[in-house]
Structure formats: C-alpha cells, structure tokens
Amino acid sequence: MSGTDTAAAPAEWVGVPRARRRPGLSIYSILLMMLLFVSVLSSIVVGVIGYINGTEALRAIAYERLVEIRENRAREVDELFTSIENSVRLGSLNATSIQAARAFSDGFRELQSAEPDAAASAELTEYYRDVFAPQLAEVSGEEVDGDAFVPQSPAQAYLQERYVIPYDTWEEAIQVDDAGDGSAWSAAHAQYHEYYRAMTELQRFEDVLMLDTEGNVIYTAFKGVDLGTNLFDGPYRLTNLADAYREVMSANLVGNVVFEDFDPYNPSLGAPSGWAVTPIAENGTIIGALAIELPIDRINEVMTVGEEWQDNGLGTTGETYLVGEDTLMRSVSRSLLEDPEAYERAAVAAGLSPDAAALGVADGNTLLRQTVSTEAVTKALAGERGTTVTPDYLGRDSLTAYAPLAIDGLPWAIVAQQATAEALVPVEDFTRNLILSTAGMIVFVCLLSLVLAQVFVRPLRRLKLAAHMIAGGQEGVQVDAGSSDELADVATAFNDMSRSLQVKSSLIEQQEKANERLILSFMPEGMASRYKGGDDAITQDSDDVTVIFADIMGFEELALSMTSEESIARLNDLIRTFDEAAERHGVERVRTTRQSYLASCGLGTPRVDHARRAVEFALELSEILERYSNQQGVELGLRAGLDSGKVTSGLIGRARVVYDMWGDAVNLAFRVQGESAEAGIYVTQRVADRIPDSLVLQPAGDVETQTGTQRVWRVESPAVMVEG
Template identity: 45%
Template sequence: MVRLSGALARGSRLRSLGFQSKLLIMLLSVSIVSVVIAGAIGYVSGTTSLRNAEYQRLTQLRESRAREIKTFYTEVTDAASIVTHGTQTIAAANEFSKAFNELQTTPLPPGAQQAVANYYSTVFGPALAQRTGQPVDASLFEPTNNAAMYLQNAYTVAAQGNEQAAIKVVSAGDPSAWSAVNARYQPFFADLTQRFKFGDAMILDTQGNVVYTAYKGVDLGANVTNGPYSTTALAATYRKALQATSVDQTFISDFERYAPSYGRPTQWVLSPIGRDGSIAGVLALQLSLDSINDVMTGQGHWVDDGLGQSGETYLAGPDKLMRSVSRELLTDPKHYVEEVVADGTPEDIAQRQVAVKGSVLLQSVDKYAVNRALTGETGVTTSRDYIGPEALVAYSPLEIPGLDWVLVAKIDRSEALAPVTTFARNIALSTAAIVLVVSLLALLFSRILTRPIKSLGAAVRRVAGGELGVSVPVTAQDEIGELASAFNDMSASLQTKQLLIDEQRRENDELLATLMPEPVARRYRDGEENISTHYRDVSVIYIQLLGFDEFSRSMPSGESVAMLNSLVESFDGAAERHGVEQVRSMQDNGLLATCGLVVPRVDHASRTIAFAQELTEIMHRFNDQHGARLAIRAGIDSGPVTSGLVGQRSKIYALWGEAVDLANRVHSATKTPGVFVSDRVHEAVVGIYSFSDAGTLSGAEGNEPVWRLDVGTRQSV
C-alpha cells in the first residue's frame, strides 16, 4: 500500500509539471544518453586502436633487435670459421702444440714455482675475490703441469694482471721454442683480438691444453679436460668442437662466470682449426660482453630507437637470468636497486649488480613473457616485468644455434599508452561539453515552445524583412494553432514563388555562361553596356572537326546528333582539365577557344597544345569505336587579344586581335588534319613537344614558319 501511494504521488507530480518542464526532461534524457553512449563507443574503439598500434610498434622493435643480435653472432662465427681455415692459424696451432709439449720436459727457471704461487696469492686471488664478492682459495687454480708453470712464470707473472701490457709482449726473452713461436704469431692474434673486440683468443690442442692465449692469463697452459676448468662451458664447448663432423662448424657457449676473467660473465665461440677434415686444434674466441650490450642497448640510444624514457630490450637464458645489461642499472642505479628489490631480488644481488655495473647471470627475469618465450612462443602482452610498473611486453625465442635464449622488448604501460590517456581525457571533456551545450539548447528550445505568440510575431517580422521559408510549429488545435498553420501556408507559397523566380534566374545565368565568360556575364548583369577587355598574352586555338558531315549522312539525324553531342561533351571535359575556355562554336563543325583569358596562366601555350593533343586522342578513340574516319585541324597562336560584347539588340561575345587572326590563318594554312602552331608558340614549347616543319604563312612582316605538332610525343624536361 505504501509503495502504491508513493507511485501515485510520483505520477501526480509528473502530471502536474508544465509542458516546458516535461519537454526539457525528455530532451535532456535522450540527448545525454545518446552523447554518453557515443562517447563510450568512441573511447573503446579509439583506445583499442591506439593500444594495437603500440603493440605493433613494440613488436617491430623486438624484431629489429633480434635481427641485430643474430647478425652480430653470425659475423663472429663467420670470422672464427674464416680464421681457423687460414694457413697461418693452422701453422700456429701445430707450432704452439709442439713447443708446448717441449716445455713439459724443460727445466723451470730458479724460483719460478714460488713466483707463480705468489702471483696467485697476492694478485689473482684478491682480484677474483673482489670481483665475485666471495672468498677464493687461489691455490686451486695454480698450474699443475711443467709447461703451464713455465709459461705463466715467463708471461703471466711478468704482466702482474695488466692485460693491455700482456697483449703487447711478443717474447719473454727466454730461449724456449714457445717464445719464438709466440714472437711470430702474437701480432696476428693480438690484432684479431683487439680489432674485433674479443675478450681473448686461445688455441687449444687436441689434448685440451691451452697452448696459447693472446692476453696470457692464468688459463695459459691449463688443460680443460681435467683440473679446475674441466666443468666450465669452455670445456663443454671444446669437446663439441673436437667432435665436429666438419672443420666449417662453429660452436657458441652460453655465459658462465669464468675464473681467469675474474668471475666476469664470459661467452665463447669455438671452431676447429684445420683443413680437409684434419683438426690441428681448436680456436676459442672470448666474446666481449660490452659488444653484446652495445647491440641490445643501441649503444645507449634508447630514445632514438623508439623506446622512450622507460623502454628496453634484453636477453634471457634458460635459467631465467639476464644475458644483457638492464637499462635502468646504467641510467639510475639507485632507483634500479629499489625496483628489483621490491620485485623480489635479494638486496645483496641487487647491490652486487651496481658494484659490477652488470646484470648478466645476476638479475632474475622469471616472468610471464620470458617463460612463454622459453616454451617457443612469440607474442605480446601487458604484465609486470622484473622492474617498474605494468608494462607492454613483446617476447620471442632467439634462434641462434647453440643458445636457448629469448629476447624481450618492454616499455612502461603508462608511457606507451599516454596517447590513450590523452584520448580518453579528450573524449570525457568533449562529452561533458556536448552535454552542457545540449542542456542549454534544450532549455532554450523549451522556453521558445511555451511562447508561441511571440514566436509567431518574430516569424512574421522575418518574412516582412524578406526571409523566405519561415515556419512555426503548430503545437495546438486552437486559434493560435490555426493562425500558425495559415502563416505556414502563406510562407510556403511565397517560398515556392521565389524558388520559381530563382530557378528562372539560374537558367538565365546558365545561358549567359554558355555565351560568354563569367566575368563578362557578371558585368553584363550589372548593367554595363560597353564591355571589352584587352589581354597582353593568351593562347588562341581554332579547331575544325573534319569528316563529320560525310560520316553523319550514313545514319539517322537523331543518332548523328547524339554522336556529335558525345564528342562535344568529351571536348568540354578536355577543356576543363586543361584550363581552356571555349569562346564560341563556328560553322563547319569548328570552335574557337582560349587559354589564359579568364584565368591568367603562365603556361597557357603548353596547356593549349596538351588540349589539342587530347582532342586528337579523343578522335582516335571515337574512330576505333564507331569505325569512323574523323579528324581535327587546329591552329594555335599566342599573343595579345581583345574580347567583349558586340551588338545592340543581340549581344555576341567576340574575340579579336593579332593572336586570333594568326591562329585562324595557321588553322587555314593547310587542308590536312593535324595541330599547327605559329612560330611564337613553337619557341615557347620547343623543349617540351616535338614539331615538324609545315611550311610558312605570308604576313605583313614577311613569311612566318608554321609548325606541325608530332602528336603523341612529349619530351622530358
């Protein structure tokens, strides 16, 4: 009962509202709902398009980086394969192996063993511990064979960890055969290492001995099949290279923390040394992490590469650790630590990355994109990555033989979709503005409808002022409604009469337009009587249609008129395209036209010739279609002319002057079809069109050449 009473009360209040209020509520409801729905549809459609465009751009960045990194590895493996096939490298492997074996039985210099032990305990061990952040028992890495002890005493200890000094040494000055071989080959391998920015270049014999290194580190003389380096990626990749089925094969290792490089992430490219299926050893090239980072960071030009302020591309391995450096680690280390720690990275690992300025084999990227890519999928998604807020991420496996890596391109969602946010804000503001305008219009309209008498009076005043088509809404069937209906009938009648007058005026204007140019017709309508205008430089063309009379005699008159009309329509279309104005039609199926008269044109001569050339083409098509043999003969001249209206009762638009006269005489110079031009026209366009001599015309100043246009030819300018 209470609900029924409330509904009746609301209904009573609604009925008690005035017509203005009801109309206002209806208009506002319909308008606001329509605007909101349209805005919502526009927002959804627009944001979806913008988001898809950003995904596509990120995918293109991912593919670009993938091509670059694959090209890098291809170039490195190709270089390794070329070097290992060279006579010099093969000879070096054989000679270093032989000299190394001789050192196994060569007595060590006095104090050599102690000098090597001191180097490991005072130089190598502390440096390795500092780099890795872990305590190191350096004695585990000391050489165990006589040759390694001999070489490290002569070269490694002497350099005291200075790699740049070590690579410049070609001989330790000792009498060993190994130093003599090193003196011959060190310049070549040092140049190879430094030119291609390798971390080191090694030669291993077929027993796993490192018989040569460019930088003479602590792995010089070591054996990778036993001892401290037997479990390294270098050793595993060496065994693959030694078992290669072809000396053309190359093998790439994944990154590892290699002790002789002081625990830095190290990657190797190995290739068998030899020729014709005979392996003399293995060449191991240590890749520079800086070179890989340069590719993945675009050498620090992230913004130029389209990655904005937050985007980056990085590599990840099957252990879900990074294989390239993080952008924010380089640009803002403090914020980087805060972000990765918040994501779950242990703080000591984060601080370690800052200390070594690298995230390879340290930063975990166990995220959705990496996991999907490791399963072989390629795609894009929106998710949180190892750093920063939610991001747009494009991922794919990286197809490099020997490496189970993936490549990820990412950019913060807020930055990538900033245009979407701006678009949404604009939609919201536009919707609000439209609602406001609609509300004001609805209020105004409702007030107007409540004042029918005032509206009718305003309408009467408008009609009295000369406005036509005025009508007022008939909102009632009372006397005011009848008055409004009568007013509307009167207004409609006046409008109909005015439309008839306007239509007659329009027909008159169209008729004038066919008889004279619009500027002349305007002056004529304004009442000017003596109308003439002088033009200094225009082109005039006389055209005569040849053969139509004979052609039309073989068909009914109606059909001949229709064909003539189609030709005229084609001519008119060509004239409009080239800016040519028809002056008048003449007897004998001819016409007179100009270019540059109504609309001044600097290229009026070229346009007129192009028009004549197109008319020739139109005639060719007409002849092919109807089996006719029609042609045109046209004469063209450029120069001063005068135009105007002549006659008293019957006005005729006429054109006279030197150019008109010469064009007519050029047109009449021959009875053969073609396009003929005066010498003035020929000189103006001689570099554009091709002409042939067509004789001369006699005039007051002597004979003047006439030129025939070679139709269909137009020279390059």
C-alpha cells in the same frame, strides 16, 4: 401551477456532462524534453563508444610499438651473432690461423720438454696463492685454494711465468709481442699475435684463444691464467669453454661453429664468459680450434640501442633485454646504467639477493646477476611470443612484448617492456580530455535546446492559426512566417526546389563527365568501368602486346640550366607531343616519369600490326626530339627499347590508384633500352620478326632472359638509311 413553474425554471444541461480537458505538457515542454533527452543521451553514448574504441586503439598502438621494438632488437641480435659466427669461421679458415695453429702447437710441444725452473715455479705458486686466489675469493664469495690452479705442465708454467704474471692488467699483457726468451713459441707469438690482437680489438671480442687437438690452450690474446691449461684434465675442465671445445672436436666438422652460453669463468675472476668455438683444419684434417669470447659490450649496445632509449621509442622507463634459460639476464639493465643506487634498492626490494645486486652494481652489468622470473620470460622460454601486462624484474607493472630468440646453442628470450604508467599516458590523457569534452558538450546542448525549443514553437503557433483558418473554409491562406525565421526559409526553399534540382542535376552530369574523362586519361575504358563498379582487384592479361620503354636522353642536363617551372613546362610540351603521336599510331600510354615514357600497342585495342605501329611510333618520337633539339638549340635524344609478348596490366593501390603494366615484355623492353648508353631504337628478335623488311636493322648485342638469349637489333632512322 406546476406547468408554469416548470416553464419558468432556468435551463439545465441534460445528459452526460462534457469532460474537462486535462492539463498536459505544452509543445514547448515536450520539444525541450526531446531535445535534451536526445542530445544528452547521444553525447553520453558517443562518449562511451569513443572511450572504449579510443582506449583500445591506444593500448593496441602501445603494444604494437613494443612488438616492433622487440622485433628490431631481435633482428639486430641475430645479425650480431651471424656476424660473430662468420668472423670466427673465416678466422679459422684462413692461412694465417692454419700456420699459427701449427707454429703454436710445435712451440708448445717443445716447451713441454723444457726443464722446470725452481725459482719460476715458486714465483708462480706465490702468485696463485697471494694474488689470484684472493681476487677470485673476493668476487665469488667463497674460499679459494690457489694451489689448485698452479700450472702443472712445464709449457704452461713457462708461458705464464713470461707472459702472464709479469703484467698487472690484461691490457698491458695484450700489447706484448715477444718476451725475448728465444723460444719457438715466442717466435710464433711475435709473428701472429698482431693479427689476433687486431681481431680482438676490432671485433671487440673479450678474448681470442687457440687450442690444439690435445685440449691445451696454446694461445690467448689477453694472456689470462688459462694460457697453457689443458681443458681435459686441468682446473678449467668443467668450464663452458671446455664444453664447447669437446663438442666441436667430437663433431669433427670443418666450418662448424658452436656457441656456448655465458657462465662464470674463473680465469676471468668469475666474470661471465660465453664462447664461439670452431675447428681449424689443414687439408681437411683438424689440427686445433679457434675460440672467441663473446663480446658483452656489443650485445649490450644492441639491446640498449646505444643508450638512446628515448630516441628509439622507449621513453623514460622502456628497455629491451635478453634472458637465458636459467632466468638470468644476458644483457645490461637500463635502470642499472642510469641510476645504480636506485637499481640496487629496487632489485633487492623485488627479491634479488643483496650480494647479487651489489655485484651487478660493482660490475656495471646485470649479466648473470639479475633474475627475471616473470610470466613473459616463462612463456618466451617455452617458445611462445606475445604481449602482456605483468610486473617486471624490479616489481614495476609493465607492458611487455616477449619472444624466443633463434640462435643455435643459445636458448634465450628477448623482452621489450615499458612501465604501464608511462606507456598508457596517452590513454589517460584521452580519457580525461574525453570526459571534459563530453561534459562541455552536454552543457552546450542543454543551452542550445532551450533556444531551439523557443525558435521551433513560434512558427508552429502560426501554422496552427493558419490551419484553423483553412478549416474555417478560407482559401488562399498565406502563412506569414516572418522574414528571418525558419518557416520563411522553408517557403523560399520549396519555391526554389525544382529550379535548384534542375541546376544541380546539370552540375552533377557535368561533374560525372569530367570524372569520366579524368579516369579514362590514365586507364583503359574497360578497367574504368570495372573501377567505377567497385571492383578493387582489376587486372588484364594480354598475350600479344608490344611494349615501348623510352628515355629522353639529355633532358636532365637541360633541366639543370632551368628553373623547376621551366623544366616541367618543357617536359609537358614533349609529353603532349608524344601523346599526340601515340594517338595517331594507335599506341596507348601507360605512364610517364620525369624522362621516361612507357607505352604499349595492342593492349587496350588488339592489333595484328602492333609491332609495326610501335616501331613507327618510336621513330616519330625520335624525329620529334630531333626537331625539338634543332628549334631549341639543345641536344636531346631518344633511347627506346621494344619487346613483344605477354603482359599484365591493372590498377594498383586503394587510396591512390595507379594504372600500371608489368610482365616479361615490360621487363625486357626496359632492359633492352638500358643496355646501351647511346641513343637509338632497340628491339628484340620478337619485334624484329614482325616489322616490315623496309626497316633497316643492325645487330646490337644480346640479353639474357629466363627463357634464353634474346637478340637485340637497332632500328636505323630514315636519315641514316638514305645516307647508307
């Protein structure tokens, strides 16, 4: 019974149960995730790299622009002070200044012995007490004793009574040539004042002064209260003018110019004055000194670029200015010029005293008014140069380029700056645009990934079915990939691959041959091989070469009667004919211009008879132009210069390569043909020594070279030789 029951029982699986297939991600899901991951990650990485590189590049560009502006202004300031130095030096060395110094000194000494005029002395005392002292006290903010400035010497009192106090303004005083008092000083003034007035006005100097050897100011153009004063014991003995005068006179060097930095100058009612002083000498003996007051307006014009900041790359907030070693400005602030009220508020808020800010607004200038104690100025005054981001003198964060100025006697710093908010606008715009474009790219690649995943999976399913069929032993299985999807393109591409490779190989070979011909058309074969090999510093020295530099005379006049197309066509015909002649004679063309032809013989292929070949080639060129002139009814001629010697040839440039030749032989060939205005073939002695005696040479002058004089000969054409 048990065996029957066992046999009748249903079959059961015996052994280890088969593991169920675990559910996993489909190929579509995996492919979609891969596409999304790679696309989004690459977009983010590219965006981050682009942001870092782009912002750094834009910041570097902003700094480079400020450095360039700083260097331009520094160069112009240096040129300005060089011009001032030269003007002062020349002004002191001419005969007019020597004669004027003698005349004014003699006239001044004569006035020193004049009897004092009680009425005039009283008038002067009243002027200094009631006019000069109150004006100076108002601008200086301190009490001023007018009696301390009253003239003490008879000459000073005499001159100021007639040339200073009668006039309300300096502009009126400078126009007076003669007070009509009949003194020797007035006679000298009538004779020489026009010259110094013109110097002052044309050079826009603040004033021009002349001093004698005893420290007396014996002449001023604007007739300030310093006229007649003594810089050794007078009220202005402690001024920067007195310092410059003492330095010049103690040096005792004719032609020496001493610059003195700006400082408040009481005769100008406390206005800043800087000086350039030089001695006046006669026959090597110093007889006085010439002093000019530095032109503030010209300095400001240089630093403000004529107030055309935006046209010079400084935008709406950029500026350049000068700072002295006392950290005070030596030029005007842009903010003051554009909006005085806003400048005053900002300057006071940044720490400038209200009185200094008000004086700057009243004067219309920040010279010796505005303090600039920034990091950039500190480094520049210490001799450093560079760029930084730092708050400026008005408290604005600014990109700043700073450097010291190399002007003798003036330890100044130059600063170019622009508000960070404006200078870095391109960085902000770039960042915003990069973020938006990266976000848009991410959205786009997500949508594209969805579509591509669908497209990629469909042919894979067909390939899976075909693989099963092949595994089942079927032969000649064809995968129907459709007529418009990628698998159909892949199948067609594989079938056409070998044929297309052959065609492309042929095309590449043809292109390489065309490139080879193109390269060989403007450089020798040896250099072409090195150029194709990646060598970017290709030169060749040749010790014995004949250079031909030829000009087509008359072609420019002929071209004026033609259109551009016609003139180029005719020129190409001539150059083509020249090239054919060059090939026949073994001459190698180097380069051509509109009417010039530079060639050599013996450069690429060394030749013993390179000089003869070059001369024969030049003669054929002359014949070509003669035939062309007869055929076309025009007048063209050849002016050629030839020289033999050492030359260097090579490739110049990287993005656009040019084959060129240079050296003494090239320079001399050019000079030889340029020395004569007449057509002809001109050769140096070195060429003449190498050509056959059958060629007739006529002397054509000499040219000077670094190695001595070179004789030049003119080669007579065969026609001229027969006639002769």
